[in-house]
Amino acid sequence: MNAGEPLLSLHGASKSYTLGGNTIRALHSVDLALARGEIAAVTGPSGSGKSTLLNLCGLLDKPDGGELLFDGEPLPAEHEARRTRLRRQAIGFVFQGFNLVPVMTAHDNIDYPLYLLGVSAAERRQRVLQALERVGLAGLGGHKPDQLSGGQRQRVAIARAIVKRPRLVIADEPTANLDAQTASQIVGLMRALAHHDGTTFLVATHDDRMLPHCDRALLLDDGVLKGTFHAH
Structure with a gap:
């Protein structure tokens, strides 16, 4: 390379x-x-x-x-x-309609790509919390999409895209x-x-x-x- x-x-x-x-x-x-x-x-x-x-x-x-x-x-x-x-x-994706899973919390929406990659539970938790903090949503990981504003949902979508680095x-x-x-x-x-x-x-x-x-x-x-x- x-x-x-x-x-x-x-x-x-x-x-x-x-x-x-x-x-x-x-x-x-x-x-x-x-x-x-x-x-x-x-x-x-x-x-x-x-x-x-x-x-x-x-x-x-x-x-x-x-x-x-x-x-x-x-x-x-x-x-x-x-x-x-x-x-x-x-590759990470940020879709116009957010594409968040409505029954999952912000934390679990962000965690899902790491789960699919087989990342350990301990590392997943650390990286999800880091991603939430990075997008300014620390403390809101337990909220579901319908409990968040449009801007907050967009930040969850970005956190989900970047969590796998x-x-x-x-x-x-x-x-x-x-x-x-x-x-x-x-x-x-x-x-x-x-x-x-x-x-x-x-x-x-x-x-x-x-x-x-x-x-x-x-x-x-x-x-x-x-x-x-x-x-x-």
Whole structure:
């Protein structure tokens, strides 16, 4: 692994879907390199391909054409076992709808990814408490999602994404519907993780408040990467 090498890169990545007998081009020949410790925002109108790009980079989906590399090594679609392992161990996800399990406490929602990885109970407890403190929710681990505000639920979702210490976090509209103060706290947390831990973030957003805090923004339009600009 070369430290100067991108964590993840796409070369000529394309993706199409068939809907009602029609072929819809979601992404067309996208080239992208994500550096270690970078926060990259993906912007563009609804239907521009942002979710598809996040799904490809999060290894939730596979490109129809082109190449994806992780740590400089090609990751072909047929390498399903390696893709699954990377998705579980190296990638965290923050979904727009939080995707928290309603009957589980904040602590148990955050604990679940570590449980799936086979981490010991003692280490899981320590890391969950650390994650709760890091997102400003120390003491609220026993609360269920319906006992938390929208901003608190978003912070639980971020804690769940970072508790396994991922190298890449995929976040879909992480500040949507949050007030200015909570949005600022979320962005500040992401910057701290990127700076101190070297975590890479790929964020889809319509929120202009986020852009000044990102290293760069990518403009997608009709499945085509139209440009990149430094956001601050």
